[in-house]
Amino acid sequence: MLSTGLDELDKLLKGGYPDKSAILVVGPPGIGKEALGYWFIQNGLNREDFCLYVTRLAVSEVLQDIRAFGINGQSTPVWFARDGGQTKVDLNDLPGLSFSVKETLRRNGERPIRVVTDVLSSLLMLNSPEVIYRYVSQLLSDVKQYNAVFLATIEDGMHQPQVLAAMQQLFDGVVELRLYEEGVKALPLLRIRKMRGMPPEPEYYNFSFSHRKMEIKAYVR
Amino acid sequence: MFDSVSIVFFILWVLVVGLFSYAAYWAFIIRKVLVTGLYRKQALWAGIMGLYLVSLSTFLTIALSLNLNTLPVNILGGLLISSGFIVLFAWIDSTVRVARRSDPLLRDTLRWSRLRYFIGLVTLFGAISAVLTSINSGFALVAPFGGALFFGAIALLISARRSGDTTLRRHLKWMGLAIAMLWLASQLSGVLFRIFPAGSLASEAITYSLVAVGGFCLYRSARSLVPLGHLSLPDVSPT
Numbered sequence: 001m002l003s004t005g006l007d008e009l010d011k012l013l014k015g016g017y018p019d020k021s022a023i024l025v026v027g028p029p030g031i032g033k034e035a036l037g038y039w040f041i042q043n044g045l046n047r048e049d050f051c052l053y054v055t056r057l058a059v060s061e062v063l064q065d066i067r068a069f070g071i072n073g074q075s076t077p078v079w080f081a082r083d084g085g086q087t088k089v090d091l092n093d094l095p096g097l098s099f100s101v102k103e104t105l106r107r108n109g110e111r112p113i114r115v116v117t118d119v120l121s122s123l124l125m126l127n128s129p130e131v132i133y134r135y136v137s138q139l140l141s142d143v144k145q146y147n148a149v150f151l152a153t154i155e156d157g158m159h160q161p162q163v164l165a166a167m168q169q170l171f172d173g174v175v176e177l178r179l180y181e182e183g184v185k186a187l188p189l190l191r192i193r194k195m196r197g198m199p200p201e202p203e204y205y206n207f208s209f210s211h212r213k214m215e216i217k218a219y220v221r
Numbered sequence: 222m223f224d225s226v227s228i229v230f231f232i233l234w235v236l237v238v239g240l241f242s243y244a245a246y247w248a249f250i251i252r253k254v255l256v257t258g259l260y261r262k263q264a265l266w267a268g269i270m271g272l273y274l275v276s277l278s279t280f281l282t283i284a285l286s287l288n289l290n291t292l293p294v295n296i297l298g299g300l301l302i303s304s305g306f307i308v309l310f311a312w313i314d315s316t317v318r319v320a321r322r323s324d325p326l327l328r329d330t331l332r333w334s335r336l337r338y339f340i341g342l343v344t345l346f347g348a349i350s351a352v353l354t355s356i357n358s359g360f361a362l363v364a365p366f367g368g369a370l371f372f373g374a375i376a377l378l379i380s381a382r383r384s385g386d387t388t389l390r391r392h393l394k395w396m397g398l399a400i401a402m403l404w405l406a407s408q409l410s411g412v413l414f415r416i417f418p419a420g421s422l423a424s425e426a427i428t429y430s431l432v433a434v435g436g437f438c439l440y441r442s443a444r445s446l447v448p449l450g451h452l453s454l455p456d457v458s459p460t
Contacts, residue, residue, distance in 0.1 A: 028447040029319075029386070057327070
């Protein structure tokens with residue numbers, strides 16, 4: 001198991017994300033999906049794991065977000081980014097992106113690896129879903145040859161429900177963050193839709209982010 | 222003490238203010254649960270827009286129905302109307318930046334990252350001149366929104382087209398409808414004034430109805446800031 005970097009989420013997942021797994025975090029923009037990636041990477045950096053962050057944004061934009069969560073960001077991962085990273089991300093060059101990721105992992109395969117990416121939604125908007133299903137499926141099987149955990153975020157509200165459902169099938173674990181309406185309140189709820197090695201978890205949990213941590217409580221109606 | 226027309230006005234005003242307040246409430250509720258600065262800012266300005274419209278509609282209802290036209294009223298009216306320029310610009314700016322984030326190619330529409338400073342400055346000058354116009358000629362003669370915001374609206378529409386975010390598009394559609402309804406109400410009130418006698422029930426009812434529709438659109442736009450799900454009973458853990 002690899003720690004998520006968040007104690008309460010580790011407890012919920014009975015230790016963290018499974019080894020050699022691919023995790024998908026689904027949620028609307030702004031709810032905090034990326035924060036799960038930031039903490040996961042930060043935890044990896046503290047343990048001297050090899051950490052790769054593949055983003056469609058510029059490094060400066062991601063670092064700004066990271067600091068807003070109280071993560072110091074002093075030690076940084078290897079960046080594949082639109083701007084400011086070790087490798088430039090071109091979302092129109094799928095084979096190039098995949099090749100760069102595989103080459104980087106091959107060169108650092110002796111250490112535990114953590115990969116976080118936010119490019120899935122953009123790829124789905126620029127290509128047909130079938131192309132991306134095949135692409136992601138191939139990429140995940142390549143990544144799993146290493147001692148790696150791959151965490152991807154995907155936007156809710158930008159894709160057809162069937163596209164999201166099909167994408168979830170490709171991953172070993174799906175963490176869902178959503179806003180629900182209850183009376184005149186909006187509740188941020190978390191659900192582990194599936195996780196390899198865990199029985200199905202139908203329960204919802206209230207979550208909130210405070211400085212440097214995520215609080216999770218069982219949701220009781 | 223009050224005639225039936227005043228009572229109808231009062232009921233319509235309560236309805237309008239209630240809708241604007243409820244829209245602001247939802248925008249702030251959603252802002253509270255969002256964690257990313259960019260999206261929190263958009264929700265904040267959508268909420269402030271609701272509060273702004275509450276104060277503006279209250280002021281206009283009181284000032285126009287009592288026919289107030291003193292200097293302090295004109296200063297207050299000028300300040301209120303001109304602050305609308307700033308609020309609208311801030312909402313457009315925050316929404317264009319959200320739209321850029323959801324564009325898969327992250328395009329900087331009309332070079333907004335630079336243009337925003339220029340439009341912001343022009344909007345500020347527009348707001349100051351609105352206050353001066355209000356002091357000199359009365360608040361009723363101040364144009365509701367600055368022309369510079371027209372360019373902001375264009376940037377917003379292009380950004381929304383480039384963005385693949387259906388939630389953002391829904392929010393924009395409702396906000397656009399709200400602004401259109403409020404603009405229509407402001408234009409129509411002048412036309413109705415010539416058709417119906419001053420303070421007639423028919424003209425006020427038509428104007429207020431449009432404003433109420435605008436209030437409803439604003440409420441829908443606030444709720445469209447993020448997709449809101451509904452929990453079904455079997456999904457949730459037992460009490």
